[in-house]
Amino acid sequence: MNSLSLLTGFVLICLTAAACADGQPAQKRTSRLQSLGEVKALEIKPRALKIRGWKTRNDTKVLFVRTTDLPMFDIHVSFAAGSARDGDRSGLAATTFSLLNEGVPGKDLSAVMATFDGLGAQWDMEIDHDRAMFSLRSLSDPAKRLPAISLLTQILSEPLLSEERLAPVKHELRAALSAEQAEAGYQALQRVKTLLAPDSPYSLPVYGTESGLSAVTRAHVEDFHRRYYAARHAQITLVGDLTVAQAQAISLQISDALPTPPDAFLASATASPSALQTGHLELAQQQQTHIVFAQTSVPRRHADHAALYAAGQILGGGSNNRLMNELRHKRGRVYDVYGANINWAGGAGLVTFTLQTGNSVSAGTAALVRDMLNEFLRDGPTTLELEHLKRRLANRNVLDSASNRQILARLVEINRYDLPLDLDYTVQQVLRLTVADVKNAMDRHLSADRWVSVTAGATVEQQPLPEPEAAPVSEADESMCRADTGFVAS
Template identity: 50%
Template sequence: MNKVTCVTLWLLVIGGLQGCLALADTEPQLPAVVQSPRLQSLAELDAQTPASRALKIHGWKSPSGGKVLFIRTPELPMFDLHVSFPAGSTRDGQHSGLAATTFSLLNEGVPGKDLSAIIETFDGLGAKTKMSIEQDRASLSLRSLTAIDKRDPALLLFTQILGQPLLTDEALVNVKKELTNILKTQQQDPESQITQAMIDLLMAGHPYAQPVFGTEKSLAALSREQVQTFHRQAYSAGNVLITLVGDLTLEQAQAMSLQVINALPAGSKMPPVIPVPRRQVDATSRHIERPLNQTQIMLGQPGVTPQHPDYMALRVAHMIFGEQKISSRLMTELREKRGLTYDVQLKNTLWEEGGTAVISLNTSPQFSEGAVKLVQSMYRDYLQTGPTQQELDDTLRQLRSSSALNSASNSQILARLVNINQYDLPLNLDFSIEQAQKLTVAQVRTALNKHFDADQWSVVTIGPTVEQQPLPLPTNEVPQSMCRAETGIVAS
């Protein structure tokens, strides 16, 4: 085989990457690579705070108790309307799946229109709707042009879905079949299985552990009368949260929110969900046997709500440990140094009365136990030392930059405003970011040790039971180029 040599390829990517080429017979003399300083434009960005858009939040409450937040963005002739209710699975009570069934029936039919006609009408107006349900809330959204001939009919149909769903027996039968099929699919999906198993461990006995779509047995027992009663109670004018972003005047936004509220059933506010108690028992574990090529692993602990004074310190701490993709401590150790997994992340689930912090990864079955112990050991060290000042500085800079980027579109602004509305946060899009900029390493470390314990990770695994092997030893250095192959190995 011809002699092989490695030459530097200059790629048009920020930072410059290196690759390897196979060359024959000759070894040309290459100029020495000069280490140039960083681009001046990038250096200047470090000292600058990205400018955020001037977005004023308007807020008001209706006489019935419904809450409205609005931001005017006149750049495009469109608006986004988001409406949510305390109608998630935590409200099921003894009738598991009641909330999901009621939610699924909303767009099955309104006076004069069935599901097909509803879809056709929205399509003809160029409007888009979305629906979602989770533990706390059921949400529906409408995006439409602000032209009167598009806006008014779209809004009218949307309010009929919210306040005048037919909830027929025929539609109930169809929805039950659809939800039953979803449950059967989840029973075969490893991701759904491990996620529900982790919630069961962390939230045992609490309404948050209730399956969002109920069970096959509970769905079969639901009646139309139960659905109608739940709709009148949960989807009432006193329970609604309305969030508006778009090319509307304040007067137009107020009129639009009033139209939504007036279309809803009259009713009192739903009682709040009981707070998640501070866990006093030892961490637990569960293994689900499945013949998979890789073992899925989850480690979880209860977290805090977004309203908690320590929330931002914990968010920053966990960004450094496991949220920041490639730069996180978990990715550096488990992927870059040991090659144990393609991806590992720490994600925070936020609920109105609780939350979770969950570390998830896939790895070869023979390394599953060692990977769990390694993550636990890394977190124990992290609790003792906290982040470095450099890690904290880099993360705060990232948050400042993302704040401006995440206000570029109406949908991004809407998502941030919905969080403020749902969790009753201060009326300032940048409030959390501003809080974070004041954090010190000591404050972050104190918050971590106050709310988390290295020995309190509940663990769920799903995969085959195999003989365990020692983990691969870490490499001395993290590769800094895309050319990861050993010397002498060349792609052909």
């Protein structure tokens, strides 16, 4: 049957259903697709995948999950070497991190990348405020694995950190910093962080500042690498077609090659909100206004983290949250709403809600969002909202943890935040929550008078928000085209 026939058949089914309904108004339409009626709530069962963990003799923490479906493996190595360790030279961490990608003895960057390409390996790097992260995907065949791991080890332990490449790297960081600062959404979120933690490294960009980058020297970089790219500050995570003995050998090879400084000093960073709770960034060329609401929350390991994560998802996660329903589905004022829980070192977390809307209704939108956030803090979620969230997370849990790379991402999170050795730990926590759990956690940690908000856009004459337009759910449901009970999707 071709696509035209399928489309024609579907139209006829819809027209027939509508005609039957119009001809028999007294008969209640309760039919549904049989296949949908057979869908049951997913039960998350313990996996066969076993997480193994150990520490090397140099105190590097290692987690490993063996999978044998594909003849390859993924390794992720991270260090407590993010921009929160910059000290008084903002950009030092990013400069050191970038120089690690500029070559090793006997190989410049082009030769390094050519070697990885020749081995069929994929190399990636990322840095944030807390950690510098390096990942490698390689074939498990010893002929490919051994040279790939050797080069990775050399990059982490013996980078050139050359004076010759220092100026170009700082130039690239300045360009990246300028590109970030040209984005209205980035500026708004960065301003929120400045209001929430004005005296901490989290109020500064990861790539540093112009003055900080100018002050960084090669000697500073070498000292930073020796101090923070040490074995005791490293975490290694592996997933794939390796034996336990092979994974242990890889972790030892990397850990043994890393610097071993005499001290284990790590700079701390905590959030201490300022008195100012609102801000506006005037961006005259912007056609839309970016709006961010945030307040400090709890760190990832806190007992109430799951409840506050659930609250944030109900408010601003997925495509059917409270803010989306009101601002997009009913009023057509936004394209999307993003809710996030950001983890900061030093015993703090951050809950944020970001959106963008037309300049002419930005004030009304921001006021409505504030009212909705405070109403949610006052009343908490409904039972139906929490059940919908549980179903969504349970369904997504299956889809988001099938591949080695997805398993690796979960294992990295467990390693980073020292969570229980369970790939489904977070979703299991949420599935056990009650409405009272969520409401009590919000009462303990969030407050209506602690919201910090920032708008970034052009100041124009304000218009009132349109009234919401939405039919009741029952009417909308009854107006949808439904298949007859005898129709079974195939």
